[in-house]
Amino acid sequence: MSAAISRFKLPETLDDVPSDIRDAMLAVQEKAGFVPNVFLMLAHRPEEFRAFFGMSNRLVTLAGTPPNSEFYLMGRVPKKPDELVRETP
Numbered sequence: 001m002s003a004a005i006s007r008f009k010l011p012e013t014l015d016d017v018p019s020d021i022r023d024a025m026l027a028v029q030e031k032a033g034f035v036p037n038v039f040l041m042l043a044h045r046p047e048e049f050r051a052f053f054g055m056s057n058r059l060v061t062l063a064g065t066p067p068n069s070e071f072y073l074m075g076r077v078p079k080k081p082d083e084l085v086r087e088t089p
Helices: 019-032 037-042 046-063 069-073
Strands: none
Touching (some): 019 046, 037 046
16 A cells, blocks of 8 residues: 555546546646646645646746656656666757
8 A cells, every 4th residue: 555645635536626627637647648646636626736737837838848748757756777867869
């Protein structure tokens, strides 16, 4: 059994969150292959989720870099040794 990631109740399934939030989570999951834990933790407060997601998307838009899988993987702990170092072109 894994430890809880939040003291707040997390949604059991994505069907338990408002449709706009579910759509945002599914879009991220499609790009990154997973739903970041911060999204699940914020899902219990929909207004805060929308504010966080909107701010995140706005910052990416201002930077001129559309979110991609690497954007969503920032901060993720590598699971395999070959994920530790990635050469840049």
